[in-house]
Amino acid sequence: MSRVILINMIRFMALLFFQVFLLKNMGYYNLATPFLYILFIMLLPFGIPNWLLFVLAFITGCTVDAFYDTAGVNAAACTVLAMVRVIFISITVQREGFDNEPEPNLAVMNFRWFFFYTFVLTIFHHTTLFLLETFNFDEIQYTITRILLSSAFTIVLILVYEFIFSTKKAR
Amino acid sequence: MRNLWIFLSKYSAFFFFIIFFVCSVTMVVKNNSYQHATFINSSATVVGEAYARINGYKSYLNLKEKADLLAAENAALRQQLKTSFYYDSVTQRTVKDTLTKQQYTYIVARVVNNSVNQKDNFLTIDRGTRHGIGKDMGVVTANGVVGIIRNVNERYATISSLLNSETHVSATVAGTNAFGSLIWGIGNSDPTIAILQDIPNHIIVKPGQKVVTTSQSTLFPAGHPIGTVKRINRNSGGSFWDIEVKLSTNFATLEYVYVVNNLFAAEQKQLEAENNKVK
Secondary structure, three states: OHHHHHHHHHHHHHHHHHHHHHHHHOOEOOOEOOOOOHHHHHOOOOOOOHHHHHHHHHHHHHHHHHHHOOOOHHHHHHHHHHHHHHHHHHHHOOOOOOOOOOOOOOOOOOHHHHHHHHHHHHHHHHHHHHHHHHOOOOOHHHHHHHHHHHHHHHHHHHHHHHHHHHHHHHO | OHHHHHHHHHOHHHHHHHHHHHHHHHHHHHHOHHHHHHHHHHHHHHHHHHHHHHHHHHHHHOHHHHHHHHHHHHHHHHHHOOHHHHHHHHHHOOOOOOOOOOOEEEEEEEEEEEOOOOOOOEEEEOOOHHHOOOOOOEEEOOOOEEEEEEEEOOOOEEEEEOOOOOOOEEEEEOOOOOEEEEEOOOOOOOOOEEEEEEEEOOOOOOOOOEEEEOOOOOOOOOOOEEEEEEEEEEOOOOOEEEEEEEEOOOHHHOOEEEEEEEOOHHHHHHHHHHHHHHO
16 A cells, blocks of 8 residues: 555655756747656556545646646646546456556556546547646637547557556566 | 435546536636637627627616607697698688688698597697687598597697597598598497498498498588498397498508698687577
8 A cells, every 4th residue: 555655745746847847948949848757647446435536636737837837727628537537447457356456557448448538538628738738729620630630649648658667567 | 424425436537527617617717828818808709799689688677668769759740740730830820812712621630649449538738829729620531531629728639539439520531522430449440440320221332342431520621531441240129220430540650640720620619509409
């Protein structure tokens, strides 16, 4: 239990550091901006109670907002992400058959499930994020382009991260 | 209470979602100047739109007062038009003609009150004794007969229009000499139809023929149009037609009427009164 908490804290720190100091400066002409930090919320254990999930998601979002100077935008997106996560997992995963606090990562789940999971959650997060940031529907095509390109970027980064860290553990 | 708690915990994710999402969106709108401005602006747009709508609906409520005001203003302006004074000046001008003698003069009047849907319909005009109007004068428009002056005071006069069961006008079908009387209101409340009675049924009448005034009344000049024959019904058991006449005057839209002043009416009436006295 304490190990799970420790791992998640380290992951939180590392991902936020990576996000704020590296990925914030990356991007493709403001069209594709990756948000890798959502991986922290996605990788929280299956058994986490809902209230803790939402609180953690909200805090993560607020922290990122603090660095991005966009009060509330990421927090809202992370809240949506947490909600979608709860629904997605309740639909696709049976709670039984897991021992000691598994995480929804590539080591535990198969690739197809994980890719789908990443895809859906990222799309929802980015849609909320960019819509809230733009806050109008006037340039909806531009916003959709940003959502799709950024999602692709984020998904690629998440998969790369997972291939580096998770599969190794499984072996 | 327990059920409520079970319900809340069952859908806890959703309620957490609502709480946190509302919190964060509030933060977005409150703390980010761009979103704040946009939010305020769009709310202002929505609110402004709503107010505009409501004002639009509200304006219907006092439409009547406004319409009255406009009509009054129209009438006031119309009063200043030349046409409003035209016939007045005619009555005052006397044509010295020794060959023919003017029998009828016309006084223009504006209808200030009107009804067509009552059992007995009256009109009020804005001319009275000071303009030379007296009781039992005929009232016409260019299209047709309107009615008979019923009561007069100094400035106003009331007309019992053709759409009044007490108004009887002597009328004939143009081209025949038979005369009957035009009535309205007995089993007929259509403001466009009157009944011409007492035309003997040996006279051939066809729909479309004109119905005009006769020379037998002192009210109207002979031959003034009243309407056209619409349908001819045989009066059961009698030897007279019941002719439905489509009135050529549109009573619903009457605005200006002409009061017929028969200069010889007094003479004729006096003579006829002497007749009665002898009896």
